[in-house]
Amino acid sequence: MSVIFDNLDLFGQGMATTISLTLASGLIAIVLGLLLAAFRVSPVPSLSGPSGFFVGLMQNTPLTVLFFLVVFGSPKVGFTGITYWTFAVVALGLYTSAFVCEVVRSGINTVAAGQAEAARSIGLTFTQNLSLVILPQALRSVVGPMGSTLIALTKNTSVAVGFSVLELSSVVNQLNETGDAVAALFGVALCYLVLILLMSLGFEALERKVAFSR
């Protein structure tokens, strides 16, 4: 236990980096993911095709390989002087955007066809249909899966430990040098547990708040 308290600053720094990675890459993922989803469902094949291709590419590539490409590849094409933290954010953001896109898309899929048909038959335009009928229902059913995606993102930030980012799980590496790996493992696991369970409680509360009966 004393190992954890003696190195609180190390744990604090690790936690801060994990959270900052999550927030920054989560923002990129949500913005890019919404854009991809809009392209994906649009009746414009030159946008929906590439969007689907990108999503498939990201979903079938291990995050570690993407990290490898971004972290080691970027300096080879002239992106030098950029921190490992930034590279990690880019890799995590790109990867997660594909999952955000699929969450939004399947959220739209959960809206029963009859809803849109009814909206059309009373004369709503495409925009009205989308903004008054489809999206309000879709967004609510998106909250739960979106929460799961962001929780998965938080756990995925740990891949950055293999690419020189000193986030939470790197504390184990750092304390291993002084022979305190086991205590560090307990501490790190505890930190993740608190972080992830808090997040999931938060998203569950949010989900209950926006829940509606069909």
Add this chain to the structure above:
Amino acid sequence: MSSGATVLFDAPGPRARRRNAILTVIGGLLVAAIVVVILLRLADNGQFDGVRWEWLQYEGIQRNILIDGLTATLKAFVISAVLAVVVGLVLSIGRLSTNRWLRYPAVAFVTVFRALPVVVLMFIPYFGGSAVFDESIPLLWCVVFGLVVYNGSVLAEIFRAGVLAVPKGQSEAAVSIGLSRSQTLRIVLFPQAIRSMLPTIISQLVVVLKDTALGFVIGYQELLVKGQEVARDPSFQLPYIPVAIVIGAIYIVLCSLLSWLATYAERRTGSSRRPRRAFDTGVGEPVPGDEVLDLPV
């Protein structure tokens, strides 16, 4: 989305067709511009130079990556997948048990290990082994441990969700003809649950396959580590990007095969019961992965 009316869009008339055609051209140009910028950037920095791709022709490297690396990856995947399914079954039986001495530990196990990153789970035997047993645990088993503990917990939730989704009449009927609780689970509920959850189970196996690459972090000699050895070679001018592209392509092929199996299983098992949805494009339906799967933690 390519032809005719969908729920959201009417069959396009002349104006909509014209507008869509214009948007298609603009979108196509936009996408082409992005692709050209990326390719130019790569070409300007010599990433398409022959010397950076020459390594593909060396037999030793081919053997190193395709045989040693791929075997190590597939070995970790197969062992982990089999064990994860077994662990998942055991945990789900525990979670569904009416005995609280079985149920609570299973709930605790699943809750804790689903909340930890796989990297940290791999760290447990990796760092803990040498600290506790004074002997380092082989890297393969560190990778397998992380993958089995995490994915076993996720699979337990999938099996449980499948069992709970079986209509109530099934278990009531089983009890009324005198089957015990374990017989009900074994003969009636699990066969139906596994059948209906097969696509989700296979998608989770795709996650297992992808996560074998996390072995890179602890130095397990899988595809990416083998690739890195080549990428570090100055005589090929440090071909990090070509290596990442090739390794990525190998993973995409492997995962796509498994994903395709999931879609196939979905079509075989579940398509008739699925309700009609807005935006149902019919092609390229999302395969629910663990990231998207909405299960209570």
